[in-house]
Amino acid sequence: MQLEVLAYFAILNLAVGLGSPLGIAGIPITYFLKDRLHLSPVQLAVFLAVVSIPVCAGFAFGFIRDRWRNANWGDRQYLFVCALAAAAGYLWLATSTTDYYKLLSIVLIIVCVYVMIFASAQALMTGVAQAHGMTGRLSVVFSFGYFTPAVISALAGGWLVAHASVRGTFLIAAATTLVIVMQAFWRLEAATEFERSLTPYENGFAAIRRLIxxxxxxxxxxxxxxxxxxxxxxxxxxxxxxxxxxxxxxxxxxxxxxxxxxxxxxxxxxxxxxxxxxxxxxxxxxxxxxxxxxxxxxxxxxxxxxxxxxxxxxxxxxxxxxxxxxxxxxxxxxxxxxxxxxxxxxxxxxxxxxxxxxxxxxxxxxxxxxxxxxxxxxxxxxxxxxxxxxxxxxxxxxxxxxxxxx
Structure with missing residues (x-):
């Protein structure tokens, strides 16, 4: 079971790291803003600050995940729905004319749904890790899911800027995101056990008090x-x-x-x-x-x-x-x-x-x-x-x- 758990979260973390707007599409988006839309450094910083707002408020997405989950699908409902929405956003960018405000709004939406995916993936991994005494090994999987996409994105991002159109980059990001959609149908036994062991429902204020x-x-x-x-x-x-x-x-x-x-x-x-x-x-x-x-x-x-x-x-x-x-x-x-x-x-x-x-x-x-x-x-x-x-x-x-x- 432990090998299956490690493989499940390794694939999930890699797909999330590569598919997010900060992943393989990050450098091409930056160059598109600078070279095609001719943004100044300050304007570029503003763009990055705006699309980073959902990440800073990530606890709100985590709270949504903790309060509302389907009884049968559990965290997989968020993996499926949000990844599908992110892939649709990438496809929209890849198949239509893009200006600054359209790119800003769609990337902001994609970041939002990816933060929701990240909240669900982290929560599921944490629950399984605690239940099976695997917090150390899964922390290594988490690190690989962050640093490996960072390396790939740094190396591939520059290549994509020189050899592929920005639309091609969005299609690659959409294809990577679809891996998360497919993984939502993988019923990991350890994850199912974790879902069954969750505590009975408590109201929102009680949950916040317990967290604090x-x-x-x-x-x-x-x-x-x-x-x-x-x-x-x-x-x-x-x-x-x-x-x-x-x-x-x-x-x-x-x-x-x-x-x-x-x-x-x-x-x-x-x-x-x-x-x-x-x-x-x-x-x-x-x-x-x-x-x-x-x-x-x-x-x-x-x-x-x-x-x-x-x-x-x-x-x-x-x-x-x-x-x-x-x-x-x-x-x-x-x-x-x-x-x-x-x-x-x-x-x-x-x-x-x-x-x-x-x-x-x-x-x-x-x-x-x-x-x-x-x-x-x-x-x-x-x-x-x-x-x-x-x-x-x-x-x-x-x-x-x-x-x-x-």
Missing amino acids: RHRPLWPAAAIYFLWNFGPGWGTPMFYHLTEHVRISSELFGTFTALQSLFFLPTSLLYGFLCTRAPLSRLLWWGTIVAILQGPIMFLAMGPTSTIVVAILYGLFGGFATAAYIDLIMRSCPKGLEGTAMMVANTSMFAIAGSAGNLLGSWIYSSGGFASAVIITTLATALIVPLLAAVPAHLTSTRDGERIDAA
């Missing part, structure tokens, strides 16, 4: 916020590497792809160690190494050293990311997996990323790149005292041992 009072969730959410709060990354790093280190645009694309690619080896290492050591120990190991991720940026002084930094960045971050996702899965209250995962994972990721990028851009303009990197490093170091606030019963077991998530 579920103490284990909030240290995990704060840790994930600090981990993704990187004023030294994003825009400051882009300007530092391209204007001061003076690397080419092609090398920067390679740098971005390698960053994601080298998260994977240490994520796999986590999958090996999580069944042999308790989560508490892995959290400490991962955090200590993760603190070093910021200072290595100072080593980027030329093309070769920039590639080395990209590799080290990924290697230093993969283990910690898997450990923090493992902790979030263990911290979710039963019956509210969708809301909790979207609060602690998706919303924290989006808010921390946007806030860090805005603050980092201001710091970079006024105090330089070094100041932005120092604040990034301090933010990661603040995770250390937060580890003491994590309930010991959630982290004292190895993957494969049952957890009392209540």
